[in-house]
Amino acid sequence: MTREQKDNLFVLVKSLSKSEKRQFKLYVGRLGVNEDSKFLTLFNILDKLSVYDETVILKKGIVKKQQLSNLKAHLYKQILISLRLNPSHQNIRIQIREQLDFATILYHKGLYKQSLKILDKAKNLAIAHEEKNVAYEIVELEKVIESQYITRSISNRADELTIQAKELSLQNVLASKLSNLSLQLYGIFLKTGYVKNDKEHQVITKYFNNRLPKYDINKLGFREKLWLYKSYLWYSFLTVDFLSCYKYASKWVDLFYDNKDMIVLNPVFFLRGNHYLLEALFYLRQYEKFKDTLTKLEEVTKKKWFPLDDNNEGLAFLYVYNNKFNLHFIEGSFKEGLPLIDELLRQLQHYKDRIDEHHIMVFYYKIASMYFGAGDTKKCIVFLDKIISNKSLQMREDLLCFSRILNLVAHYEAGLDYNLDVLIKSTYKFLIKMEDLYEVQKEIIRFLRGLGDIYPHEVKGAFIKLHKKLKAFEDDPYQKRPFLYLDIISWLESKINNQPIAQVIRNKFLENQGKK
Incomplete structure (x- = not known):
C-alpha cells in the first residue's frame, strides 16, 4: 500500500471535490478566523501535495512536530463539519x-x-x-x-407512546437478529468458503435454522425483509444453491424497485443486491436475464436522481465492469471483449483510491482470462504475474490457486516450456499447501505432477483421460465450483479437438441458447 493511503487526513483532503474544497474555505471564512489560521494553512499544503510527506509540512514552519497530530485532528474535524453542511450530503x-x-x-x-x-x-x-x-x-x-x-x-397519549415504543422495539430486535445472522453467515463464507459435502451442508443448515428468528412475512417492513433476504442469500451461497441465490437476490432487488425512495436512501444495498443477482445469473448461465439485469443496473446508476457520491460511484463502477467481463465470458466473445480491457484500466486509474487492492487483483484475473480466451497467452501471463507476485496482500486462496493453474496452462499454450518443470513444481507445492481442496483441484495436481513424464505423442491421450475424470465432477453440486473460476473442461476439449478455446465456449453458448 502507498504511504499517502495510510494517512487518514491526507486521504480525506484528496477525496474532496472542487466544490467541497470551495465550501470548506467558505465555511472557515464564516467562522471568522484569520486567513492565516494554522489548520487552513495545513489544508492548503496537503491539497498541493501529491504524496503525504511530513517533512514538507514541518519545513513550512506552521507547527512543531509535537503539535502536528493535534492540528491534523482539528483540521479533520472541521472538514467533516463542513461536509455535513454540504447540501449534497444532506440525505x-x-x-x-x-x-x-x-x-x-x-x-x-x-x-x-x-x-x-x-x-x-x-x-x-x-x-x-x-x-x-x-x-x-x-x-x-x-x-x-x-x-x-x-x-x-390528552389522556391516551401515554398509552399511544407505550404501544408505539413496543412495536418499534420488536421490529428493531427482529431486524437486529436478521442482520446478525446475515453477517455471521457472510463471516463463515469468508472463513470456510462453500460447503464441500453433505456433512458440511447439514452443519450450515442447522446453524441457519437455529438462528433464524420467527417472523410473519406480511408484518415485515422494508428493512426487515431486506435483512431476511440477505440471510437466505448467504445461506444459499454457502450451500452452493445458485437457484435459491437467484430467488432471494431477485426478491432483494425487487424490494428496491417496488420502493424506489429506498434506492436513494440505501444505494449501497441496492448496488450489492444487483451484484449478487448478476453473480447468481452468471453461475446459472441465464444469459438473457443477466444481460437485461446488467443493462437496467447501468441505466439506473446514470439517472440524475441516483445518489452518486464517491463511495457509490466506486461501487457502481466495480459491479458494472465486473459483470461486463462476465457477459463476454458467457458468450465466449473474448476477442470482442478486448477493447473493454483498455477501458477498464483507464477507469481503474480514476478509481484507484476508492477500490481496495483485492478487487483490483480480481480485475487482473478477469483481464488475464479475457486474453487467454482471445488467444493472447503472453498478455494473459503478464496480468497473472501481477497477482502471483503480489506478496503484500492477503488474497482469497481460490483466486491465488486458479491464477497459478491458469498461469501454468498459459505457459504451456504459449510454448514457453523452457522453465515449465520449475513452474509445475512451484504450482504443485502451492496447491498441496491449500486446505480442503476440491476433487477437481486434486485431479489437476495429479495431472500436473505427471506432465513432465509424458512424451509428446502421449499428450492428447493424457488430455482425454483428465477430461473424462473432470467431466464426472461437472454436475456435482459440491465439486462444480472450480469450473466457474477456470473452464478447464473447455480448454481440454479445445486441445482434444484442435479448436481455439473461444470457439469451444462459443459453440456451447449457442447450443445452450438454441435449447431455450
Whole structure:
C-alpha cells in the first residue's frame, strides 16, 4: 500500500471535490478566523501535495512536530463539519438526526411543546423511510417529556407512546437478529468458503435454522425483509444453491424497485443486491436475464436522481465492469471483449483510491482470462504475474490457486516450456499447501505432477483421460465450483479437438441458447 493511503487526513483532503474544497474555505471564512489560521494553512499544503510527506509540512514552519497530530485532528474535524453542511450530503437520515438534535436543544431550554412538535414530524419521517432505530429514540424522548406532565397532553397519549415504543422495539430486535445472522453467515463464507459435502451442508443448515428468528412475512417492513433476504442469500451461497441465490437476490432487488425512495436512501444495498443477482445469473448461465439485469443496473446508476457520491460511484463502477467481463465470458466473445480491457484500466486509474487492492487483483484475473480466451497467452501471463507476485496482500486462496493453474496452462499454450518443470513444481507445492481442496483441484495436481513424464505423442491421450475424470465432477453440486473460476473442461476439449478455446465456449453458448 502507498504511504499517502495510510494517512487518514491526507486521504480525506484528496477525496474532496472542487466544490467541497470551495465550501470548506467558505465555511472557515464564516467562522471568522484569520486567513492565516494554522489548520487552513495545513489544508492548503496537503491539497498541493501529491504524496503525504511530513517533512514538507514541518519545513513550512506552521507547527512543531509535537503539535502536528493535534492540528491534523482539528483540521479533520472541521472538514467533516463542513461536509455535513454540504447540501449534497444532506440525505433523509442526516435530516432526521438534525431534527432530533434541534428538538433536544428545545427540550433543554424548556420549550417542550416546540420540541414535541419537531419530534412528531421527525418520527413520521423516520417511520416513512424505515429509519426505525432513530424513530425509537424519538419516541423515548417524547416519553421523557410527556412523563413530566408539563404539556397537559390528552389522556391516551401515554398509552399511544407505550404501544408505539413496543412495536418499534420488536421490529428493531427482529431486524437486529436478521442482520446478525446475515453477517455471521457472510463471516463463515469468508472463513470456510462453500460447503464441500453433505456433512458440511447439514452443519450450515442447522446453524441457519437455529438462528433464524420467527417472523410473519406480511408484518415485515422494508428493512426487515431486506435483512431476511440477505440471510437466505448467504445461506444459499454457502450451500452452493445458485437457484435459491437467484430467488432471494431477485426478491432483494425487487424490494428496491417496488420502493424506489429506498434506492436513494440505501444505494449501497441496492448496488450489492444487483451484484449478487448478476453473480447468481452468471453461475446459472441465464444469459438473457443477466444481460437485461446488467443493462437496467447501468441505466439506473446514470439517472440524475441516483445518489452518486464517491463511495457509490466506486461501487457502481466495480459491479458494472465486473459483470461486463462476465457477459463476454458467457458468450465466449473474448476477442470482442478486448477493447473493454483498455477501458477498464483507464477507469481503474480514476478509481484507484476508492477500490481496495483485492478487487483490483480480481480485475487482473478477469483481464488475464479475457486474453487467454482471445488467444493472447503472453498478455494473459503478464496480468497473472501481477497477482502471483503480489506478496503484500492477503488474497482469497481460490483466486491465488486458479491464477497459478491458469498461469501454468498459459505457459504451456504459449510454448514457453523452457522453465515449465520449475513452474509445475512451484504450482504443485502451492496447491498441496491449500486446505480442503476440491476433487477437481486434486485431479489437476495429479495431472500436473505427471506432465513432465509424458512424451509428446502421449499428450492428447493424457488430455482425454483428465477430461473424462473432470467431466464426472461437472454436475456435482459440491465439486462444480472450480469450473466457474477456470473452464478447464473447455480448454481440454479445445486441445482434444484442435479448436481455439473461444470457439469451444462459443459453440456451447449457442447450443445452450438454441435449447431455450
